Amino acid sequence: MGGTITAWDAVIIGGGLTGLRAALQVSRAGLSVAVISKVHPLRSHSVAAQGGMNAALGNVRGEGGAVDSWESHAYDTVKGSDYLADQDAVALMCREAPATVLELEHMGTVWSRLEDGKIAQRPFGGAGFPRTCYAEDRTGHNVLHTLYQQVLGRKIPVFEEFFVTSLVRSGGRCMGCTALEIMTGAVHGFASRATLLATGGFGRIFSRSTNALINTGDGVALALRAGAPLKDMEFVQFHPTTLYGTNILISEAARGEGGILVNRTGERFMERYASHALELAPRDVVARAIEEEIARGNGFDGGYVHLDLRHLGPGRIMERLPGIRQIAMDFAGVDPVEEPIPVQPGQHYSMGGIDVNIGGMSGLSDLYAAGECACISVHGANRLGGNSLLETVVFGRLVADSIVGDLPKIHESAMDTVESAMKETETEIREILGRSGGESPFALIRELEETMFLHFGIFREGQMMQEGLRKIRRLRERSLQVSMTNRDSAVNQALVRYLELEGMLQLAEVVALGALAREESRGSHTRRDHPHRDDRRFLAHTMATIEEGEVAIAYKPVTLGMFKVEERGY
Numbered sequence: 001m002g003g004t005i006t007a008w009d010a011v012i013i014g015g016g017l018t019g020l021r022a023a024l025q026v027s028r029a030g031l032s033v034a035v036i037s038k039v040h041p042l043r044s045h046s047v048a049a050q051g052g053m054n055a056a057l058g059n060v061r062g063e064g065g066a067v068d069s070w071e072s073h074a075y076d077t078v079k080g081s082d083y084l085a086d087q088d089a090v091a092l093m094c095r096e097a098p099a100t101v102l103e104l105e106h107m108g109t110v111w112s113r114l115e116d117g118k119i120a121q122r123p124f125g126g127a128g129f130p131r132t133c134y135a136e137d138r139t140g141h142n143v144l145h146t147l148y149q150q151v152l153g154r155k156i157p158v159f160e161e162f163f164v165t166s167l168v169r170s171g172g173r174c175m176g177c178t179a180l181e182i183m184t185g186a187v188h189g190f191a192s193r194a195t196l197l198a199t200g201g202f203g204r205i206f207s208r209s210t211n212a213l214i215n216t217g218d219g220v221a222l223a224l225r226a227g228a229p230l231k232d233m234e235f236v237q238f239h240p241t242t243l244y245g246t247n248i249l250i251s252e253a254a255r256g257e258g259g260i261l262v263n264r265t266g267e268r269f270m271e272r273y274a275s276h277a278l279e280l281a282p283r284d285v286v287a288r289a290i291e292e293e294i295a296r297g298n299g300f301d302g303g304y305v306h307l308d309l310r311h312l313g314p315g316r317i318m319e320r321l322p323g324i325r326q327i328a329m330d331f332a333g334v335d336p337v338e339e340p341i342p343v344q345p346g347q348h349y350s351m352g353g354i355d356v357n358i359g360g361m362s363g364l365s366d367l368y369a370a371g372e373c374a375c376i377s378v379h380g381a382n383r384l385g386g387n388s389l390l391e392t393v394v395f396g397r398l399v400a401d402s403i404v405g406d407l408p409k410i411h412e413s414a415m416d417t418v419e420s421a422m423k424e425t426e427t428e429i430r431e432i433l434g435r436s437g438g439e440s441p442f443a444l445i446r447e448l449e450e451t452m453f454l455h456f457g458i459f460r461e462g463q464m465m466q467e468g469l470r471k472i473r474r475l476r477e478r479s480l481q482v483s484m485t486n487r488d489s490a491v492n493q494a495l496v497r498y499l500e501l502e503g504m505l506q507l508a509e510v511v512a513l514g515a516l517a518r519e520e521s522r523g524s525h526t527r528r529d530h531p532h533r534d535d536r537r538f539l540a541h542t543m544a545t546i547e548e549g550e551v552a553i554a555y556k557p558v559t560l561g562m563f564k565v566e567e568r569g570y
């Protein structure tokens, strides 16, 4: 296999918005930094973000002429989170938001504009003001290209199509990682003083997901295996409007621009579920409403409702939502100018992730995490649309600052430790390639996705989840019996899928155990057998670790202080 070892001040795993923003910041501080990504950075899921990024710029007035503020943004975020977000992290993100949007503009992002030339802002779910800045409905594409151009400009090395297989841990510290070069099959070692995971979400452990196929949560599983605790993993966001048939996202921007939801009788049913906010209630509320309508027989055959944009008129649809129109035409044969779009809820976002402190440091020294793979806890039990793009760029920068500020010396033994980790990885890969138990990694992934959606979907219930957990464990046993028909490590997709699957199965079990233990309903976690929020027992973060090979669940307090915990109403 014959890989190489290199040494860096910082290694950043992930080439999405978080990873690229962090890389820029570390490089600006004059340190050596490498980015590793399993796909070309521009294929990271960030590129698919549609609707926009929240910042209280106050360019568009709210009800009665009120002007937005970062405090209002923080309030909406904490309320949207069903009070599970850490309020210090939320305040930090919301305070940094306006400068972050302007900084991106200075780097080259082409934000859509108002008539007066200011950056345009549109209403989004759960927000008291039109606060979401956007580049048509292709915001992620625009911002990711901006940051990638900056990374190219600084000549930051990017190891693309390198799949990180393990974090190297020694003496209670993270000393780097090993990675499989997909093209050649070589295993390389990266020794680093600090390592940042920016590997995105784990949405693909569910079927009906809006996420890219690469969103398998590798970094979250790597952290768990290296001994860093995970947080709030049972909180998985289901987006109300994904295209029926393919589950491609139909951005909340479609409702932000005025789109309405109707059932098969033609009723605008959100009036019964959120009489004030209607379609712009937070995602957990709208997704449950649609599921309820479908369950009551008010959906269309096959299980969907209609998202109607026709009253917006062709001009507005083509100017503000051109990507959505194209997706509806290409993948459902429906032109939203003339017909309503068939939509159903689908998995969309991972609120939980690697537990980090406000500086982005995980439970393992010198290992940091930011973006969707991390849980610094700005989303709590339910994320508001537009807050994730914001989180990636704000914390990509701030966590890089803490890396630069805290950088330890390179450990003398780091190169040797990384070298022996490379050998271990090579042996493991050879062992996997030698298996011939008859199971297919592709089929196992499909079964896992179906199991998760069925047993840990929008509505959950104890018995059903127990059964799901048994299925996950059985899949884990079966995964040891895979067959590799191609026994070469170069360009071996089955091998990469298998390496992903190992992590996905671990994460699925953590989600399952967290969901079973949390006997309440909060945000995205809705239990039919425990329909109410229980602050006495569960106003707390779920912490998951592996102890003696088993997942252990514990709780830790939520950081409150800015806003009082209240009942949520919309």
Ligand SMILES: Cc1cc2nc3c(=O)[nH]c(=O)nc-3n(C[C@H](O)[C@H](O)[C@H](O)COP(=O)(O)OP(=O)(O)OC[C@H]3O[C@@H](n4cnc5c(N)ncnc54)[C@H](O)[C@@H]3O)c2cc1C
Residues within 6 Å of the ligand: 013, 014, 015, 016, 017, 018, 019, 036, 037, 038, 039, 040, 041, 043, 044, 045, 046, 047, 048, 049, 050, 051, 052, 053, 054, 139, 140, 162, 163, 164, 165, 198, 199, 200, 201, 210, 211, 212, 214, 215, 217, 218, 219, 249, 348, 349, 370, 371, 372, 373, 385, 386, 387, 388, 389, 390, 392
């Ligand atoms: C369709 C869609 C639309 C969205 N729209 C919006 C929106 O409008 N507004 C909003 O706020 N949020 C939106 N979101 C959410 C938001 O886009 C994501 O949360 C965010 O972009 C995640 O960025 P990230 O940098 O954390 O990770 P990602 O962009 O997912 O990047 C992860 C990176 O990690 C790398 N990686 C992963 N595993 C490995 C490994 N084993 N080895 C090497 N590299 C690895 C990948 O190659 C990739 O480069 C949307 C999400 C989806 C799915």
